[in-house]
Amino acid sequence: MQATKSRSTLSINRASNNEGAFWQSGYHDRAIRDGEGLLPFARYIVANPLRAGLVNKIGDYPLWDACWL
Incomplete structure (x- = not known):
């Protein structure tokens, strides 16, 4: 997990110039x-x-009805 977090941080920071x-x-x-x-x-x-306020209701999130739920 540490390697994934490190690599993704580097990639995201490079792409967003942060x-x-x-x-x-x-x-x-x-x-x-x-x-x-x-x-x-x-x-x-x-x-x-929903908790982050990105959607008003869970049904607005496109992956809310994933098959394993």
Whole structure:
């Protein structure tokens, strides 16, 4: 995960002509194995645009009805 975060930060900063941190501090990844506990995590992720105020209702987010929800 560290390599992914590092590479994506470099790419994003180059493309946007920015410097510095891109990822929120305190971010922690968590592995989900064999689908265990997948549904709550999937719902949390899909609800992020709503919590961030990017959509007014969850149905406005194009991926809200992903097949694994």
